[in-house]
Amino acid sequence: MSEETLLLVDGSSFLYRAFHALPDLRNGEGEPTGAVYGMVAMLRRLRNDGKLSGGARMGAVVFDAPGPTFRDDWYPEYKATRKAMPDDLRKQIPVIHELVRALGWPLVMIEGIEADDVIGTLARQASERGMKTVVATGDKDLAQLVDDKVVLVDTMTRDNGPPKPLDREAVIEKFGVPPERIVDWLALVGDTVDNVPGVPKCGPKTAVKWLEQYGSLDEVVAHADEIKGVVGDNLRKSLDWLPTARKLVTVKTDCALPGELGVDAALQLGDDDDETLRELYTRCGFRTWLRELEGESPRPRARVVGARGAADTVSPAASAARDSDNAGAAGNGADGTASDAGSAGAQARQPVYETVLTDAQLDRWIARIEKAELVAFDTETTSLDPMRAELVGLSLSVEPWEACYVPVAHTYAGAPDQLDRGHVLARLRPWLESPKHHKVGQNLKYDAHVLENFGVKLAGIAHDTLLQSYVLEAHRSHDMDSLAERHLHRRTIRYDEVTGKGASRIGFEQVAVERATEYAAEDADVTMHLHRALYPRIAEDDRLLEIYRDIEVPVSVILQRVERNGVLVDTGALARQSDELGRKLMALEKQAYEVAGQPFNLNSPKQLGEILFGNLKLPVVKKTASGAPSTDEEVLAKLAEDYPLPRLLLDFRGLAKLKSTYTDKLPQMVDPKTGRVHTSYSQAVAVTGRLASSDPNLQNIPVRTAEGRRIREAFVAPPGAKIVSADYSQIELRIMAHISADPSLRRAFAEGMDVHRATASEVFGAAPADVSAEQRRYAxxxxxxxxxxxxxxxxxxxxxxxxxxxKNWIDRYFARYPGVREYMDRTRALAHEQGYVETVFGRRLWLAEINSPNGPRRAGAERAAINAPMQGTAADLIKMAMIAVQGWLDRERMRSKLIMQVHDELVLEVPEGELDAVREKLPGLMTGVARLDVPLEVEVGAGANWEQAH
Incomplete structure (x- = not known):
């Protein structure tokens, strides 16, 4: 640009907006960081986007100084209605100020002068020197500054693409008046944020109309007698006030600024202070920006020891410790305890990784791992599907910073000679299958599957860093890259860095062995390092240790077996169901055309909206963000209460989802080698401890409709066997009775009553025998x-x-069950105090938004706090039941096997000869895993398929 530009940021405006717009982000010490993140993102964007900043070389971030200003002298009630700054925002301000300066921005904050007035004065000075000014703000008051030298830009508004500068024409388009009339407009409308009253009942449209008609506020005042109605009366009552209002909303452009401050060298934009940024980004846990910094500076280099023992310098991508995600200061773990992970010595270490290409090397490592108390183990494969993955190589580590990689199937042209895969597995089999040789891994369930594909059954699984992280902080990410950054201050090599992305991605078998060693050996090394950082934190808390050692680790071993067992699926039955669903969908479509009076695309929201709200004139329940009438599920359900077409559409959508998700898709997911589907169970997903099922998701099969229940008919037992289902009855209500200690609720379960009938009896004041079906449903x-x-x-x-x-019924419920109300109040308070609640057995259920300044988010977290102990305790119980049932099956050497875990239900495949024993034993095994203050009950059923077992 030919003209020099001054870039001014309204820091106070963006500070609040960033705080309220972003989630309740926190670092590893629990300190709030959301506003910091929003401010830094905005400042970086302004500096990096020349179109926004006008290529400015001068600028400043301007904040309001604490304390009164001259406007408080003019009007003591000025800003009197503003709430005190939230504590979580106040805590972030010092860090924001440090980061502003570290990013090269001059920071301006002048006692007794508001940020708006400082900005106005600096903009005027710039204009007098022939400079342009870009003001980054979201404050409408500053629109009065816009002229041919000054524009505004709002970097937090991106609804329709990149933000556009607010020039004179844009101000007129947005407010309806030109910049020179913004002050008049504000005086009439008022400013509720700053507690500046306007003319009562005079909204923006009325103010625009008056100013268009009369030209200015002075002329509106002069013609006040001509304006009719209540708003005219209000105007006339406000005549004495309007001069003060105009004075209060006018941005001053002639403030006396300190002598050293002006549009000169004091406002030169500087370079980033990398060291300070590194320290502050680490403190806040801003990983991406830390990586950018590290990419610009030298990294420690790893050594890869080849077959001859020579140390070859390799890419710095295999380097050691660096950045941290939401951890405390370097040298501390996330809980502030001392850790070698973040120490200066640890950061300076160079990993030493060996590529094992000879029997002599393999012998040395076997001797080493056989003597070790614990060994980190990892596999590299051809697929994320564990049932189909081929082994490409494996890695081992006994100490952090040291590891080896044994390549066995790298097939690219020019690959070095590698040890035979079968030979390596045969040599390692005694150690791999030994329960006495303890292993640690990151999601060892996957590695166990891979080895079993080659006939090796992994034993001795003592630890899993994925599960350690999950038990410590279930609400955080648990992938190894994140854990290394968060707890070790180490940045690991990403898979994409090794294999590429998208269409250019190569399989791991095509990765150069040297590069593969950097990546794979690091996995084992970091896993061992993580274990040493995480496990002591678990071991110091007896309840967390029991959750980890006695539930999560053994369950992961059982889940691998359950996944391996798989479920037999009748693909013929699914095909028949799919045909039936297809015919029903065609019939529903035809009915919908008849009701609508014309054919239309039932899957098109646009056409659907035209039919429902244009042709049929149905009431609009809510609108989309673009202003069109919504046709989502909630809207259709509401309309279906009174109109036939929405009901048909809901039925159509439900059946279409069944067809596409299950009857069409399930047959494609059957493993051709086993004839079964093999779902994957994820332990470290739900904060409550519940398992998640995927590929296929067996937990979302709908059971409230006949068509949905028929899906379960396709999950069958092989000839000579039955499907057995064992389901905890009303488990969460029983847990509520236990936790709340409410006498009435406990008595209902202790006496074996129908708890819903008992509740109806209490709430409606009727004898249990007199409770109607409708009253029971309400209860x-x-x-x-x-x-x-x-x-x-x-x-x-x-x-x-x-x-x-x-509301009356809820009040009556709490009157009859006061223990439940007390539990809810107590739990909410505890959640706010410590940031988590616990299950009966001590699992911590973290609530990231429980102290959020955002009301809806905080309310949602409070609701979750009440329910989480019940869901979490139920999750613990079903896992404990899996351990008990599998233990019994193993001890008795039964041929029955667990094949599914769905919500509060275990599903088994049982030979007919074992059916009586299993049906008799399961209830006692499952109810005996824990003793609550109310009895647990388990319902057991059996049948040729899963549906019949219910």
Whole structure:
């Protein structure tokens, strides 16, 4: 640009907006960082985007100084209604100020002068020197500064692409008046944020109309007698006030700034202070920006020891410790305890990795791992699908910073000679299958599958860093890259850095052996390093240790067996169901055309909206972000109460999802070698401890419709066997009775009563025998709704009753079950105090948003806090049941096997000769895993398929 540009940032405006717009981000010490992140992102963007900044070489970030200003002298009530700054925002301000300076921005904050007035004065000075000014702000007041030399830009608004500068024409388009009339407009409308009253009932449109008609505020005042109606009366009552209002909303451009401050060298934009940024990014846990910094500076280099023992210098991507994700200061773990991971000595270490290409090398490593108390083990393969993955190589580590990689199947042209895969596995089999030789890995369940593909059954699984992280902080990410950054201050090599991305990605078998060693050996090394950082933190808490050692680790071993067992699927039955669903969908489509009066695409929201709200004139329930009437599930369900077409559309969508997700897709997921589907169970996903099922997801099969239940009919037993289902009965309500210690709720379960009938009896004041079916249904909704935090509004919607009636029933429920109310109040308070709640057995259920300044997010976290101990305890119980049942099957050398875990249910495949024993034994095994203050109950059923077992 030919003109020099001054770039001014309204720091106070963006500070609040960043705080309220972003999630409740926190670092490893629990310190809030959301506003810091938003400010840094905005400042970086301004410096990096020449179109936004006008190529500025001068600029500043301007903040309000604490304390009163001259406007408080003019009007003591100025800003009097503003709430005190939230504590979580106040805590971030010192860090924000440090980062502003470290990013090369001059920071301006002048006692007694608001940021707006400083900006206005600096902009005027720049204009007088022939410079342009770009003001980054979201404050409408500053629109009054816009002229041919000054534009505004809002970097936090990206609704329709990149932000556009707000010049004169844009101000007119946005506000309806030109910049020179913004002050008049603000005086009429008022500014509720700053507690500057305007003319009562005079909104933006009225103010624009008056200013268009009369030209200025002075002329509006002069013609006040001509303006009719209530708003005219209000104007006339405000005449004495308007001069003060105009004075308060006028940005001053002639403030006396300190002598050293002006549009000169004091406002030169500087270079980044990398060292300070590194320290602050580490403190805040901003990993991506830390990586950028590290990419610009030398990295420690690893050594790869080849077959002859020579140390070859390799790419710095295999380097050691660096950045941290949400951890404390270097040298401390996330809990602030001392750790060698972050020490200066640790950061300076160079990993030494060996590529094992000879029997002599392999012998040395076998001797080493046989003597070691614990060995980190990892595999490299051809696929993420563990049942089909081929072994490409394996890695071992006994000490952090040292590891080896044994390549066995790198097939690229020019690959070095490698040891035969079968030979390596035969040599390692005694150690791999030994329960006495303890192993640690990152998700060893996967590696166990890979080895079993080659006939090797991994034993001695003592530790898993994925599960250690999950037990310590279930709400965080648990991939090894994140864990290394968070707890070790080490940046690991990413898989994409080794194999490429997208269409250019190569299989690991095509990766150069030297590069593969850097990546794979690092995996084993970092796993051992992580174990030494994480496990002591678990071991110092007896309850967490029991969750990890006695539940999560043994369950991971069982889950590998369950996944391996798989479930037999009748693909013929699915094909028949798919055909039936297809015919039903065609019939529903035809009915929909008849009701609509014309054919249309049932899957097109646009056409659907035209039919429902254009042709049929149905009421608009809500609108999309673009202003079009919404046709989502919630809207259709509401409309379906009164109109036939929405009901048909809901039925169509439900059947279409069944067809595409299950009857069409499940046959494609059958393993051709086994004739079974082999789902994958993830332990480290749900904060509550519940397992997640994928590929296929067996936990989302709908069971409330006949068509949905028929899907389960396709999960069958082989000839000579039955499917057995064992399901905890009303487990979460029983846990609620235990945790809340409510006498009435406990008595209902202790006496074996129908708990919903008992609740209806309490709430509706009727004898249990006199409770109607409708009253029982209402009580059931109340029972389950309240443990999920349902409000009176939600209950009213669910039952189709008035909100006041729903509130009365909730009040009566709590009056009859005061222990439940006390539990809820107690749990909410505890969650706010410590950031987590616990299951009966001590699992910590973290609630990241429990102290969020955002009201809806905080309320959602409070609801989760109430329900999480019940869901989490139920998750613990079903895992404990899996351990008990599998232990019994193994001890008795039964041929029965666990094949599924779904919610509170275990599913087994049982030979008919063992059926009576299994049905008799399961209830006792499952109810005996824990003693609660109410009895646990288990319902057991058997049948030729999963549906019949219910």
């Amino acid at each position: 059931k909704v109340i029972n389950f709704g309240l443990i999920y935090g349902m409000s009176a509004f939600g209950l009213a919607q669910n039952l189709g009753i008035e909100r006041e009636a729903a």
